[in-house]
Structures are given as structure tokens and as C-alpha cells.
Amino acid sequence: MKKLILPKGFSAAGIAAGIKPKKKKDMALIVSDAPSVTAGVFTTNQIKAAPVKWDIQVVEHNRSRAIVMNSGVANACTGTQGETDTQAMAALTASPLGVEAADVFVCSTGTIGKFLPMDKIFNGIEKLYKHLSPDNGLDAAEAMMTTDLVPKSLTVEIEIGGKPVRLTGLAKGSGMIEPNMATMLAFILTDAKVEKHALQCALRAATDTSFNRISVDGDQSTNDSVIALANGMAGNDVLTQDSADWGLFFQTLEKMLFELAMMIVRDGEGATKLVTVRVIGAGSNGEANEAARAVANSMLNKTAWAGKRPNWGRIMDAIGYSHAQVQENRVDITYDEVPLVRGGMAYPGASIDDAIAVVAKDAFTIHINLNLGGGEAVVYTCDCTEEYVRINVE
Amino acid sequence: MKKLILPKGFSAAGIAAGIKPKKKKDMALIVSDAPSVTAGVFTTNQIKAAPVKWDIQVVEHNRSRAIVMNSGVANACTGTQGETDTQAMAALTASPLGVEAADVFVCSTGTIGKFLPMDKIFNGIEKLYKHLSPDNGLDAAEAMMTTDLVPKSLTVEIEIGGKPVRLTGLAKGSGMIEPNMATMLAFILTDAKVEKHALQCALRAATDTSFNRISVDGDQSTNDSVIALANGMAGNDVLTQDSADWGLFFQTLEKMLFELAMMIVRDGEGATKLVTVRVIGAGSNGEANEAARAVANSMLNKTAWAGKRPNWGRIMDAIGYSHAQVQENRVDITYDEVPLVRGGMAYPGASIDDAIAVVAKDAFTIHINLNLGGGEAVVYTCDCTEEYVRINVE
Numbered sequence: 001m002k003k004l005i006l007p008k009g010f011s012a013a014g015i016a017a018g019i020k021p022k023k024k025k026d027m028a029l030i031v032s033d034a035p036s037v038t039a040g041v042f043t044t045n046q047i048k049a050a051p052v053k054w055d056i057q058v059v060e061h062n063r064s065r066a067i068v069m070n071s072g073v074a075n076a077c078t079g080t081q082g083e084t085d086t087q088a089m090a091a092l093t094a095s096p097l098g099v100e101a102a103d104v105f106v107c108s109t110g111t112i113g114k115f116l117p118m119d120k121i122f123n124g125i126e127k128l129y130k131h132l133s134p135d136n137g138l139d140a141a142e143a144m145m146t147t148d149l150v151p152k153s154l155t156v157e158i159e160i161g162g163k164p165v166r167l168t169g170l171a172k173g174s175g176m177i178e179p180n181m182a183t184m185l186a187f188i189l190t191d192a193k194v195e196k197h198a199l200q201c202a203l204r205a206a207t208d209t210s211f212n213r214i215s216v217d218g219d220q221s222t223n224d225s226v227i228a229l230a231n232g233m234a235g236n237d238v239l240t241q242d243s244a245d246w247g248l249f250f251q252t253l254e255k256m257l258f259e260l261a262m263m264i265v266r267d268g269e270g271a272t273k274l275v276t277v278r279v280i281g282a283g284s285n286g287e288a289n290e291a292a293r294a295v296a297n298s299m300l301n302k303t304a305w306a307g308k309r310p311n312w313g314r315i316m317d318a319i320g321y322s323h324a325q326v327q328e329n330r331v332d333i334t335y336d337e338v339p340l341v342r343g344g345m346a347y348p349g350a351s352i353d354d355a356i357a358v359v360a361k362d363a364f365t366i367h368i369n370l371n372l373g374g375g376e377a378v379v380y381t382c383d384c385t386e387e388y389v390r391i392n393v394e
Numbered sequence: 395m396k397k398l399i400l401p402k403g404f405s406a407a408g409i410a411a412g413i414k415p416k417k418k419k420d421m422a423l424i425v426s427d428a429p430s431v432t433a434g435v436f437t438t439n440q441i442k443a444a445p446v447k448w449d450i451q452v453v454e455h456n457r458s459r460a461i462v463m464n465s466g467v468a469n470a471c472t473g474t475q476g477e478t479d480t481q482a483m484a485a486l487t488a489s490p491l492g493v494e495a496a497d498v499f500v501c502s503t504g505t506i507g508k509f510l511p512m513d514k515i516f517n518g519i520e521k522l523y524k525h526l527s528p529d530n531g532l533d534a535a536e537a538m539m540t541t542d543l544v545p546k547s548l549t550v551e552i553e554i555g556g557k558p559v560r561l562t563g564l565a566k567g568s569g570m571i572e573p574n575m576a577t578m579l580a581f582i583l584t585d586a587k588v589e590k591h592a593l594q595c596a597l598r599a600a601t602d603t604s605f606n607r608i609s610v611d612g613d614q615s616t617n618d619s620v621i622a623l624a625n626g627m628a629g630n631d632v633l634t635q636d637s638a639d640w641g642l643f644f645q646t647l648e649k650m651l652f653e654l655a656m657m658i659v660r661d662g663e664g665a666t667k668l669v670t671v672r673v674i675g676a677g678s679n680g681e682a683n684e685a686a687r688a689v690a691n692s693m694l695n696k697t698a699w700a701g702k703r704p705n706w707g708r709i710m711d712a713i714g715y716s717h718a719q720v721q722e723n724r725v726d727i728t729y730d731e732v733p734l735v736r737g738g739m740a741y742p743g744a745s746i747d748d749a750i751a752v753v754a755k756d757a758f759t760i761h762i763n764l765n766l767g768g769g770e771a772v773v774y775t776c777d778c779t780e781e782y783v784r785i786n787v788e
Contacts, residue, residue, distance in 0.1 A: 047714030047722050077710050079723065079739045112707025113740050222711055299693065303783050313506025316471050317616055320441030328441045329473065344441075345473045346507050386780040389697050
């Protein structure tokens with residue numbers, strides 16, 4: 001049995017508390033032996049679940065010892081009752097550690113609009129503490145799953161100032177899902193000693209180039225949270241943005257978030273392929289982003305990819321109605337290395353067979369050059385099959 | 395056999411020119427015996443098909459005698475060749491009438507990025523003139539179809555200043571479709587005598603409350619066109635916005651466009667139900683529109699409706715990430731007459747059985763009150779079934 005090696009001082013558990021049916025694991029606990037420097041990036045949805053509002057304060061408090069999470073119920077759209085339940089969940093988790101409720105992150109994912117079954121949560125927390133171990137990281141990753149087909153986690157070890165430092169990432173998410181799933185969570189644990197401001201900046205920047213660049217169905221959830229805990233137990237000199245090893249640490253973090261994000265897209269509901277949409281030559285980076293997202297979120301493009309069809313007309317249409325400025329006769333489109341559009345029209349030498357071969361692959365890139373300026377952006381998405389609809393209908 | 399009665403002085407034809415496979419009708423011609431006052435509303439997509447650019451000039455010219463259209467090839471993203479082909483199509487249609495090319499509207503719908511097969515178009519126009527008759531309106535409606543399951547047309551007769559006046563509408567569209575369909579067309583024909591400015595204002599306003607309020611998949615095509623021809627042969631005194639009968643004329647036009655729009659939504663690819671999303675209490679009408687469209691275009695909502703599930707959490711999520719300002723604890727949501735959300739939370743007395751019964755219907759309305767201001771908007775949409783994906787994948 002594979003096991004997830006956690007950074008020094010971290011232990012984890014994942015158990016079935018009876019919130020989800022069929023005795024599936026539905027609660028996870030992560031505990032750090034030492035108070036951690038914390039950082040967080042949260043959903044921009046105006047409707048934020050109660051635990052998201054709570055966690056924003058926990059980041060400010062900045063000495064977190066634990067993350068407690070449940071799947072099955074999102075505790076979103078639950079009013080003051082939802083806030084009380086979140087607080088109780090934090091307090092009950094804090095008690096055995098002898099710390100404050102404000103030292104505990106709370107995450108929920110699942111159905112919107114339902115109250116947490118607090119009796120099951122309470123019993124679940126007790127059970128979690130019994131299973132807490134440095135060896136149980138994979139159980140925690142499994143308990144985070146909703147319609148995810150695979151748990152998502154990885155650990156990387158680097159050397160900072162001569163000390164071995166580990167980073168572990170755990171994530172869940174595969175589209176917003178039945179019924180009303182609410183939905184992307186990622187926890188980053190490290191034993192590195194990191195200055196708070198640097199950690200927050202790094203987490204924000206790494207999120208922008210990873211989780212914020214993926215799109216399964218264009219829906220942004222009420223519960224999306226990326227949380228980082230750095231407990232400093234590796235014993236390195238505190239890392240700041242001026243440290244010699246800062247670049248290494250940041251790049252490792254960024255790569256970890258990117259890999260977790262790719263795991264999420266590849267596990268997108270019903271998805272069969274990873275599609276990279278890269279826009280260059282836009283009037284600005286913002287406009288490039290608008291164009292890339294219009295393509296990535298277009299149902300017509302997503303279904304075309306599922307059908308292995310290099311329908312560049314659907315790409316032209318999507319960039320045309322995007323908020324990016326587009327000049328038809330300047331647009332070039334290339335699938336991997338196969339040019340299909342030059343100057344807004346079919347490339348005369350285009351090989352449709354070559355293009356079909358590209359779209360038939362598990363992963364390919366659509367390069368769009370608007371030839372108007374220096375703006376660029378990339379979005380990672382997946383195709384949309386009948387399976388996506390089946391999952392979300394049933 | 396049913397037949398479509400056309401307004402006085404109009405005749406029509408629809409034939410198979412060999413552009414579409416299986417000898418399906420793929421070209422239509424509509425001719426007016428007298429020069430018509432014209433109006434047009436066209437796609438806002440920055441990538442406009444060659445015929446759209448042409449028709450904008452025909453509206454300015456304002457003495458149109460004919461509409462020629464083909465399905466199968468959209469003549470979009472075809473550069474100067476596409477413009478030349480459009481002009482040739484207009485000129486060849488104008489010739490037998492002894493008028494200028496600029497008196498002829500040209501519409502194309504079908505694959506983006508392909509050139510028109512001009513030999514087939516030329517032979518088709520010849521054949522169309524042989525079949526031209528006041529009795530062949532339904533053939534024209536049929537030739538407009540792409541993945542439409544049913545042709546869409548209707549005629550209404552009213553009395554203006556003591557004279558009988560007819561309005562006929564023909565439309566096509568059911569989502570943007572394989573491969574790269576480009577795609578909503580509507581022709582409004584009337585024998586009323588109408589002042590040009592009044593006709594343009596009326597067509598714009600009626601389009602805003604009908605075609606611009608429907609959403610099948612959120613994609614806006616390169617070819618969307620709504621064109622009106624008023625040939626004045628009913629012999630009424632010219633209608634202006636100050637005429638006594640203006641209200642009757644405008645309301646009839648508006649109702650006709652609305653009915654055509656509803657026919658399009660009901661014929662949406664794979665759609666099984668018509669869903670009306672009505673938002674009130676928004677900060678402005680524009681914000682209400684943003685909220686309604688976010689709900690209507692959300693794949694998660696569309697698939698929930700297909701699954702007959704009243705998932706109000708997905709509604710909360712969509713309005714939360716829309717560009718409308720939303721305050722969670724003020725939101726009320728009602729399905730037809732069944733209250734489900736009050737103050738952003740599950741309505742305690744909500745009957746889930748009643749709500750399921752609403753969503754199981756062929757048509758229902760979701761009422762969303764943001765309780766923030768006086769802005770309101772309505773959007774008509776359909777559900778998304780596996781059939782939608784099947785159509786667009788295959």
C-alpha cells in the first residue's frame with residue numbers, strides 16, 4: 001500500500017462519519033504539532049459558505065494547528081446557524097489540542113443549503129483523533145473526495161539552507177456537482193519556516209498560475225479554498241522573499257499547485273482529455289484571459305473536442321463574442337504544431353487528418369494568436385462528454 | 395397539407411441545391427413584388443460572416459426586393475473571397491428582378507470557415523425562381539433548417555386603418571451546431587406600409603424582448619440576423635410611431651418575434667423543457683440580466699432541470715458569481731408558486747415534492763428576488779440533456 005509522507009510534525013486522519021452514504025470516508029483531520037504560519041486564497045463568489053468566512057479569520061489569526069474538513073454537506077446558504085455550526089466544529093477540534101477555536105481551519109464541501117449533521121460531525125471528530133497518524137495522509141485525501149474518481153495528493157522534498165524541507169499538497173474537485181457540490185479544496189502543508197507575508201504572496205501567485213487557470217465547467221463555487229500551513233519544524237532559517245532559497249521554495253510550491261490543478265482537470269467529470277488553450281498577441285493579458293476562457297468554457301468547443309473534431313470555427317466564434325478585442329483577419333490558430341487558421345481563414349495547406357490526430361490525443365494545446373498586442377494567457381480545461389451530463393443529471 | 399399564407403405581394407421558394415447532403419432543402423428565396431422598407435438587427439459578435447456585413451448595407455439601401463439564403467455553409471471566416479461570393483449571390487438573385495444587387499439580402503447558415511460552393515448556389519438560384527410562388531412559404535422555412543427538428547413560421551392578420559395587414563415570420567435556430575453552425579435567422583415580412591425609422595426601432599425593440607432574451611447554450615453566432623421587409627402593398631396610410639394603429643402593429647410584431655423565439659428555445663438541441671428565469675429586485679436592469687443569464691447559462695442548472703431536480707443551491711451559486719451585486723441573506727427563490735429560498739436559506743416550510751413537480755413540467759418559471767433594488771430581467775432557456783452533447787459531439 002502506497003503511503004503519503006507528510007512534512008515533519010504533521011499527522012492526518014480520514015474516516016467515515018456517516019455524512020455521505022455507503023460508509024464512504026467523509027471527514028478528514030490534519031494536525032500540526034507546532035503552531036503554523038498560515039495563508040489562504042478563497043472563492044470570489046459573493047455567496048461564501050460559512051467555513052470560508054471562518055477561515056478568512058483563521059488566516060489572520062496566523063497560528064493554526066489543524067484543519068478539520070467534511071464532505072457531503074457544504075454548509076453554504078445556511079445563515080447564522082451555519083456560522084454557529086462551523087464555530088462548534090472548530091472548537092471541538094481545538095479542544096484536544098488545548099488551543100483556541102480560531103487556531104483551526106474548517107472546510108466543508110457537498111450539498112449547498114443543508115445544515116451540517118452536528119451529531120455526526122461531533123462523533124466524527126472524536127473518531128478522527130483516534131485515527132490520527134503521520135501515516136494516514138492518503139485517508140485524508142480520500143475523505144476529501146466527492147465525485148472525484150481519484151484522490152489527489154503529492155509530497156516533494158527539497159533542501160533549504162542545508163535542511164531537508166517537505167511540502168505536501170492535498171486537493172479535491174472535479175467540477176461543481178450533484179447535488180449542488182461546492183467544491184474545490186486544496187491544503188498545502190510544509191515543515192518549512194516561512195514568513196507569513198511571503199507565504200501569502202507565494203500562495204496567491206501560485207494559485208493564480210494553477211487553480212485559477214483551470215476550468216471544468218466555468219462555475220465558481222461557494223466553498224473554493226486553498227489553505228497553506230507552514231509549521232517551521234524543518235528548522236531552517238525563516239524564509240522571506242529575500243532569502244537565497246526563496247526561488248526554490250516558491251517554484252516548488254508553484255509546481256505542486258500546478259500538478260494538483262492538472263489532476264483536477266484530468267479528473268473533470270466525464271472528461272477524457274486535457275486541453276490547453278493558449279492565447280497570445282492580445283491587447284492585454286486581461287483580454288487574452290477573456291478570449292482563452294471564452295474558448296475553454298464554450299460547450300460547443302468542449303463537445304467538439306470530445307468528438308475528436310478540430311472545429312476551428314467554434315474557436316473563432318468564441319473569441320469573437322468574448323470581451324477581448326479581436327480583428328478577424330489577424331487571427332491565427334494552431335493545434336499543437338498543426339496550423340489551421342491564418343489571417344482569420346482556413347490555412348490553405350492545412351492537413352485535416354493531422355488536426356484530427358491532434359484532437360484525438362489525451363492532451364493537446366490550442367495556440368491562438370490575435371496579432372494585436374503583447375497580451376497572453378493560458379487556460380487548462382477538459383472536454384465535455386455525455387458522461388458529464390449524465391453525472392450532473394442523475 | 396398546411397400552407398403558410400404570405401403577406402400581399404410576397405412569394406417564396408425552398409429547394410435542394412445539393413449544399414447539404416441527402417437532398418435536404420438548403421436554399422430559400424423570398425421575393426417582394428414592390429420595393430420594401432427594410433430593417434435589420436445583426437449579431438454583435440466581432441467575427442461577422444460575409445453576408446452579415448453585406449446585409450447591413452442592404453438595410454441602409456432601404457428598397458429591398460428579395461432575400462436569398464442558403465443553409466449548410468455559413469460563409470463566415472472566408473475573407474474577401476467570402477465577400478465576393480455574397481455579392482455574386484445577391485447579383486444573380488437581383489438579375490431576374492431587374493434590380494441592383496444592393497436590393498437583395500443574403501443569408502447563410504452552416505459550417506464556419508468553408509467557401510460557398512458557388513456552382514451549386516448559381517444553379518440553386520435558377521431553380522428557386524422556377525419554384526417561386528405565394529404558396530411556397532413553408533418550403534422556404536424548411537430550407538432554413540439545420541439541426542432544427544421543426545420549421546418555424548407563422549402568419550398573423552390585423553387591421554390597420556381599415557385595411558387588412560399581414561405579418562409573416564420565418565425563423566431557424568436551435569443552438570450553435572455541428573460543425574460550427576452559425577446560426578439564428580429570422581425574416582419578418584409584412585405588406586404594411588411602415589416608415590423606415592419606425593420599422594427599425596420596432597424591430598430592435600421586439601428583438602430585445604424576444605431573440606435577445608433566449609439562451610440555448612450561451613454561444614452567440616457569427617451569422618445571427620433578424621431582417622424585416624415591409625412592402626406597403628396592403629395600401630394602408632404609412633405607419634409611424636405617431637399613428638393611431640402603431641401600438642397594434644408594434645405589439646403584433648413583438649408577439650410574433652416572441653413566439654418565434656419560444657419556438658427556437660423549445661427546439662433547442664436535446665431540450666425537453668422551457669425554463670423562464672425571472673430576476674427582480676436587482677440593483678439595475680443590467681444587473682438583473684447578468685444574474686438571469688448566469689443562471690440560464692450554467693451547465694449545472696441546465697443539467698439539474700433535465701434531471702427534474704429543484705437544485706436551488708446551483709441558482710445561489712450562479713447568481714453569486716454573476717456580475718450582479720448579490721447579498722446572500724436577501725435572496726428569495728420561488729419555482730412557479732413554490733417558495734424554496736427565503737433570506738438566502740432553505741425556506742423552512744418548503745415542499746420538495748411540490749418543487750420536484752414544478753421542475754418535472756414541460757415549462758416552468760424560476761423567480762429570483764435579490765431584494766436590493768428595482769432592476770428586473772427575464773431570460774428564456776432550456777434544459778441540457780445528454781442528447782445536447784450527443785448532437786454536438788457527433
